[in-house]
Amino acid sequence: xxxxxxxxxxxxxxxxxxxxxxxxxxxxxxxxxxxxxxxxxxxxxxxxxxxxxxxxxxxxxxxxxxxxxxxxxxxxxxxxxxxxxxxxxxxxxxxxxxxxxxxxxxxxxxxxxxxxxxxxxxxxxxxxxxxxxxxxxxxxxxxxxxxxxxxxxxxxxxxxxxxxxxxxxxxxxxxxxxxxxx
Ligand SMILES: CC(C)(COP(=O)(O)OP(=O)(O)OC[C@H]1O[C@@H](n2cnc3c(N)ncnc32)[C@H](O)[C@@H]1OP(=O)(O)O)[C@@H](O)C(=O)NCCC(=O)NCCS
Numbered sequence: 463x464x465x466x467x468x469x470x471x472x473x474x475x476x477x478x479x480x481x482x483x484x485x486x487x488x489x490x491x492x493x494x495x496x497x498x499x500x501x502x503x504x505x506x507x508x509x510x511x512x513x514x515x516x517x518x519x520x521x522x523x524x525x526x527x528x529x530x531x532x533x534x535x536x537x538x539x540x541x542x543x544x545x546x547x548x549x550x551x552x553x554x555x556x557x558x559x560x561x562x563x564x565x566x567x568x569x570x571x572x573x574x575x576x577x578x579x580x581x582x583x584x585x586x587x588x589x590x591x592x593x594x595x596x597x598x599x600x601x602x603x604x605x606x607x608x609x610x611x612x613x614x615x616x617x618x619x620x621x622x623x624x625x626x627x628x629x630x631x632x633x634x635x636x637x638x639x640x641x642x643x644x
Contacts, residue, residue: 470482470529472537472583472587473583474539474576474579474580474582474583475579476542477541477542477543478539478540478541478542478548478576478579478580479539479540479542480537480538480539480540480551480552480580480583480584481537481538481540482525482526482529482535482536482537482538483522483525483536483537483538484522485519485522485523487522487538487547488515488518488519488522489515489518490546490547491518491522491538491547492512492514492515492517492518494547494548494549494568495509495512495518497568497569498566498568498569501569502566505566505602505605505608506566506629507628507629507630507631508521508629532556533555533556533557534552534553534554534555534556535552535553535556535561535587535592536550536552536553536554537550537551537552538550539551539567539576539577539580547568548567548568548570548571548576549565549566549567549568549571549576549577550564550565550566551563551564551565551577551580551581551584552564552565552584553584553588553592556592556594559593559594559595559596560594560595560596560597560598561588561592561594561596561597561598562597562598562599562600563581563584563597563598563599565577565580565581565608565611572607577611578611578614578615581611581615582615585597585615585640589642594642595641595642596639596640596641596642597617597639597640598637598638598639598640599611599612599617599637599638600626600628600635600636600637600638601635601636601638602633602635602636603623603634603635603636609636609638612638613638615640616640617638617639617640618638618639618640619636619637619638619639620637621636622636623635623636624636624637
C-alpha cells in the first residue's frame with residue numbers, strides 16, 4: 463500500500479481514526495510496543511517476535527499483502543491532532559464471511575473507552591463494507607479487560623473454553639460472537 467486511499471481511513475470520532483499501518487509508521491509502532499512490551503506480552507504471543515525495526519517492517523509488509531487480498535484489515539488507531547499511534551483495533555483475520563477482531567492499546571490510552579468506540583466502528587465496517595455475517599473476538603479467560611470490551615459491545619459467549627488458532631498456535635480461549643442483525 464503506497465499512498466492510502468481515503469476508503470481505508472475510518473473516523474471513529476472527531477479525535478480518533480483507524481487506518482492501515484504504512485512503512486512510515488514502523489518506528490512509532492515499535493516504540494509503542496517497546497514501551498508497553500511487558501503488559502502486551504502477557505496476552506499477545508506475537509509481541510515476543512517483534513524485537514527490532516525489521517520485525518515491525520516485516521509485519522507491516524505482511525499486512526499490506528493480507529489487506530490487499532482481503533484476508534485481514536489490520537489497522538492502527540491514531541489520534542488525529544498529533545498523528546500519534548495509540549494501538550491497534552482491526553480484523554486480524556477474515557475468512558469467508560467471518561471477521562476476527564484483535565486490539566491493544568498503549569497504557570496512556572486505556573481506561574477511556576477508546577477501544578470500545580473503535581470496535582463499534584470496526585463492526586460497522588465489517589457488516590456494511592466487508593459484507594461479513596459474523597464477527598468473533600477470542601480472549602484468554604484471564605484477560606478480564608478484553609472480556610469487558612467484548613461484553614460492552616454485546617458479543618455473546620457460551621462461557622466455555624474452546625481450542626482456537628491464535629497467532630499460529632492452538633490455544634484454549636473464550637469465543638465471543640456477534641452475528642449480523644437481520
Ligand atoms: C484490551 C484493552 C485494549 C482494553 O483496554 P480498555 O482501556 O480497558 O478498553 P476501552 O478502551 O474500551 O476502555 C474501557 C475502560 O474505559 C472506561 N470508560 C471511560 N469512558 C468510557 C466510555 N465512554 N465507553 C466505554 N468505557 C469507558 C471503562 O469504564 C473502562 O474502564 P475500567 O476497565 O476501569 O472499567 C487493553 O487492556 C489492552 O491493551 N490490553 C493488552 C492487550 C490485550 O489484552 N489485547 C486483547 C487480546 S484478546
